[in-house]
Structures are given as structure tokens and as C-alpha cells.
Amino acid sequence: MRIASFIDISLVDVPKIPVTVIFTSGCNMDCGYCQNAEIIPLDSGSEMIISDIVESVRDNLSDGYCITGGEPTIHKDLPLLIKALREDGAGHINLNTQGSVPDILEKCLPYLDSVWFDMKAVPERYAEITRVKFDPWPRVLRSIKLLIDSNVSFWPRTTYVGRLMKPTEILEIANLLHELGFQGEYLIQNYLKSSGTRESEVVNFEEPNKSELESLIDSMPSGITLKLEWR
Numbered sequence: 162m163r164i165a166s167f168i169d170i171s172l173v174d175v176p177k178i179p180v181t182v183i184f185t186s187g188c189n190m191d192c193g194y195c196q197n198a199e200i201i202p203l204d205s206g207s208e209m210i211i212s213d214i215v216e217s218v219r220d221n222l223s224d225g226y227c228i229t230g231g232e233p234t235i236h237k238d239l240p241l242l243i244k245a246l247r248e249d250g251a252g253h254i255n256l257n258t259q260g261s262v263p264d265i266l267e268k269c270l271p272y273l274d275s276v277w278f279d280m281k282a283v284p285e286r287y288a289e290i291t292r293v294k295f296d297p298w299p300r301v302l303r304s305i306k307l308l309i310d311s312n313v314s315f316w317p318r319t320t321y322v323g324r325l326m327k328p329t330e331i332l333e334i335a336n337l338l339h340e341l342g343f344q345g346e347y348l349i350q351n352y353l354k355s356s357g358t359r360e361s362e363v364v365n366f367e368e369p370n371k372s373e374l375e376s377l378i379d380s381m382p383s384g385i386t387l388k389l390e391w392r
Contacts, residue, residue, distance in 0.1 A: 162236045163187055165197075165206040167218055174227040175255045175275065181223045183214065185239075188232040189261055190291040192281065193362040194322050194352050200231045211238060215245050225253030225274070234262035234269070243272040260304030261297045267307055275314035278305065283330045284337070290325070309342050318348035321374065323367035325352075328374050335377075335385050344384035349374060351391045 168182035184197070186206025200206060209217075218226065226246055233239050233256060243254055258266060259279040266276075282290040287298040308315040317338060319331060335347055351369050371391045378387050 162209060162211070162214070162238050162242060163203075163206040164209045164214060165200040165231065169221045170223050171227065174229070175225065175253060178225055178253050179223045180225045180227045180253065180255065181218045181221045182227045182229060183218060183242075185228065185230040185233045185236055187235055188230060189235050190232065190259060190281070190293055190297070192291055194320065194325070194358060194366055196353070196355055196357040197231065198357060198359045198362070203235075205231075211242050211245050214242060215249055218246075219249065225251050225255065227255045227257065229257035229277075232259060232261065234258050234260075234265040237265065239265055240268035240272070243269050247272045258304070259291075259297075260301040263300055263303040263307060266304050270307065270311050270313055273313045275316060276308055278308065278315060278317045280317050280319045280334050280338075282326070283333045286330070305338075305341060305343075315343065316346070316348065317343065318350060320352050321349050321369050322352040323369035323373075325366055328377055331374060331387075332377055332380055335387065336382050339382035339385055346386045346388050347381075348388045348390055353392055 163186035165184040165186040170179050171182045172179055174180055174182055186200045187203040188201045191201060246254055253274045254272060255275045256269060256273055257277045259281060281287060284298045288296045291297060331349060352366060353368055354363055371389055374389055381387050
């Protein structure tokens, strides 16, 4: 598995739980607004074996792990890493994924406590926004269904990008989640231009105003709460 970096302790990646963050390298999508663009290339980061990863993150005085990227599920040995962390005494294990590799996600589920699931777009815009050749939505849909049917806490979220997305698309995603049987909180976070984004890719985007979406709060389908988390 290719690893980009570690954060010893984070208080923001999993609600109310201090975790050690493991950044895997490589992604099979190429979102123009990505905050970790430097680790999108499949050859970024460094190759590490599972035992060395576990040794590197042990004894950080955290209560668990958040595995993010990049896209962790492109690594076939991800289930082995999560299993090893669990067997090493992890209190809580969270995975960040965009759901494009459901076969790997399914193998991870027995060892996970929670999943941050990045809903990139409405179904008809998935290939456009993620800038991939083949439409990933059918695989993403399968991953959503796997999570809803599992015992793992499913936390859907969308990064809202000004001039790329419309408020009505957020409502459409919420309605879709409702139709699939999801109940809970749907998190919307704002796009931010940062040192991690690519200057040439974000020239046509803007940081959105929270007021664009506040009117949607009362329009959510039954059982779904919209949370706007502006950074």
C-alpha cells in the first residue's frame, strides 16, 4: 500500500473522538477542487507493508484511526490494514471513501465503525465532476446500499463548490439518500481554495456563501437533517 503521510492526533476528523489519521496515496478520480491534489497520482507517496504502517501509528495516545486519501479503497490490501489495526486494539476505525470500489469496501465493513462517504454529485453528473472516463455512479450506488444495509455508521457528505454546483442538486442528493433508506445527518462542507488545491484547476470555482443552502434545511425529506459546516 502506498502511504502519503500520518497525523498523530486529529480532533476534527471523527466527531468527539481523537484519532490518528492515515493518508493513503493515489485516487481513481480527479475532482478539480480536490484539497489533497498532490496525492492524486497513483505513484505518489511511499510503498509500506501493513506491519510497518501499524507500527508507525501505534502509541499515539489517540482513540482510533481515520483512514483517508486519496482514495483508500483502490488499495487491495486495505481490508488487511483495517483488520490489523482492529487486532492491534483500535477503539474506533473510520474510513473516508467516495465509494467507487465496492468490492474492497465490502471486505472492510466487518472491521469498521464509521464511514465518511463523499457524495460527489447528483448521479447524472458523476463522471463530469469526478473527471473519469467511465461513469462511476453504479459502483458508488452499490457502496451506498452496502453501507445502509450494514452495522457501520454511514455519514454522507458533499463538498459544495461555488459555480460548479447548484443548491437544487443538494436537495436531489438528499432525496436520493432518503429513497435508498438512509436516515440521519447529511453534511455539506464548503469548498475552500488552499495550498492543497491546484491553481490552474480552481480558477473557475468560488468559495460558496452559506446562505445559498440555508433555505434547503426545511426542505429535507423525512428523517434526514441537513448540516452546513462552513470552514
